[in-house]
Amino acid sequence: MISYIIHIFILFYVRKDILNKIVIFTALAMQLDKHMVGYLTYRAGIQDAMSTMIVRDTSQSYTAFSIHFGLLHSFVSLNYTYKMEEKQLKLRGSVKLVLSTFLYPIISKFNNYV
Numbered sequence: 001m002i003s004y005i006i007h008i009f010i011l012f013y014v015r016k017d018i019l020n021k022i023v024i025f026t027a028l029a030m031q032l033d034k035h036m037v038g039y040l041t042y043r044a045g046i047q048d049a050m051s052t053m054i055v056r057d058t059s060q061s062y063t064a065f066s067i068h069f070g071l072l073h074s075f076v077s078l079n080y081t082y083k084m085e086e087k088q089l090k091l092r093g094s095v096k097l098v099l100s101t102f103l104y105p106i107i108s109k110f111n112n113y114v
Helices: 098-114
Strands: 008-016 024-033 036-044 047-059 060-071 075-083 088-097
Touching: none
Parallel strands: none
Antiparallel strands: 008 024, 024 036, 036 047, 047 060, 060 075, 075 088
């Protein structure tokens, strides 16, 4: 029988943003396997947002997949880094799909009914 050790980290803090408004951040992190970590974060305040990210970090590569849902800014992104330690070089690439123009009208129409 294989036993898995689950590490769950919870972060919670309050600070003031640029407009001097209170913003609350909450983050949950979990070790999925030896090289992979999953994150779930929530930001409450003027710009509410929730995001999830899966990160895989090995000696040869770094991969991060992220989904971010917010009232004004929503996107999906994929980042990849290939590490060449013998030459001390890193090859990086990223793709980001912005969804903000699609979600804002839907959320604003929904808020009119509530």
